[in-house]
Amino acid sequence: MSVILMTAALALPGASSAGSAGLTAAPVGTRAMWLWDDDPATEVVDWAVRKNVSEIFVYVSPSVLTNGDLARLQEMHELATARKIKLRALGGDPGWVTDQAAALAWQRAAVSTGLFSGIHLDVEPYLAPGWTSDLQGTQNAYLKLLDRMRLASTLPLEADVPFWFGDYKVGRKNLADEVLRRVNAVTVMSYRDTGTGVNSMLSISQDWLARGKAAGKRVRLGAETGPLTDCSYCTFAEEGEARLQEELAEVDAATRTTAAFAGIAVHHYGAWQALPL
Structure with a gap:
């Protein structure tokens, strides 16, 4: 997950804007985490239990059905289920904006395992070459990708997003609002080393939290x-x-x-468990 451009500016599948009715803030201490590497299932789930993590975004290789990793994921699913921890299939590549067939093939492979309760996308379209050469075309292609992935599976679809998407327009529409229309929830890359106050995790996420409340969508x-x-x-x-x-x-x-606050996700397991005390 990139932080390029991150410092530049200080449900049901298919559901559209539904308003904030029924949304309440997640319970105190609600946590999720990304898992990008092939760490042993027992170690990952044990860590998640100790850190009160209730959702793990587990990276799934496009070749998951043939590369020998399925057994580890099956073990992780068994251990996580026993501890009431949900697994979301994590994947993404800026190239998926234009190679949408690859994205859909990845999704089919991940869903076919039967191990995941949702799809968690980390596509980051602003890293695609078209973001600078054809901004409107790239934004529209990204939204089309979200449309196609939402329709291709009954699993909830979530997306990682930078905090500044609300500064961009797609035609006359706001990019952040258009993303929210197409997904069940978003996770804001609110990367700051303070939680509250000026230039903090919370302050740079206010735009998404407000838009999420208006759309009736969760914002982590x-x-x-x-x-x-x-x-x-x-x-x-x-x-x-x-x-x-x-x-x-x-x-x-x-x-x-x-109302829209869905808790906090920590990026990522490998780095988190290596933090100094």
Whole structure:
């Protein structure tokens, strides 16, 4: 998951805007995490239990059915289910904006395993070449991709999004609103090393939280734990685990009346478990 451009600016499948009726903030301490590597299932689930993680976004290779990784994922599903932890199939590539057949093939493979309760996309269209050469065309292609993936499966569809999508227009429509129309929930890459206050996880996510409330869609915030040479204030890599927990607790406390708030996802397992205490 890239942070390029991240510092540039300070349900039911197919459902459209439904308003905020019925939305309430997630319980205090609601956590998710990304898992990009092939770490042992037992270690991952044990960590998730210790950290109160109720959803894991598990990277699924396009060749999952043939590369020998299925057994590990099956074990993870069995262990996670026993602890009431949901697994979401994680995948994405900026190239999927134009090669949508590859995206749909990946989705079919992930869904066919029967191991996942949802699809979690990390496509990041702003890393595609067309973002600079054909912005409107690339944005429209990305929205078409979301449409096609939503219609291709009955599983809920979620997407990782940068906090600044609301600054962009697709024709006369707002890009963030158009994304929300097509997905069940979003996770904002709200990468900052403070939870609240100026230039914090919460402050840079306010636009998405407001739009999510209006659309009746859940908005999860993201916290980075890996080292970032281009943005030291975007990660908790230096601050460590104790500071991470303090700041996430501040976000929890500040969002009790924020209807769309869906909790916090930590990026990512490999870096999180390596944080200094």
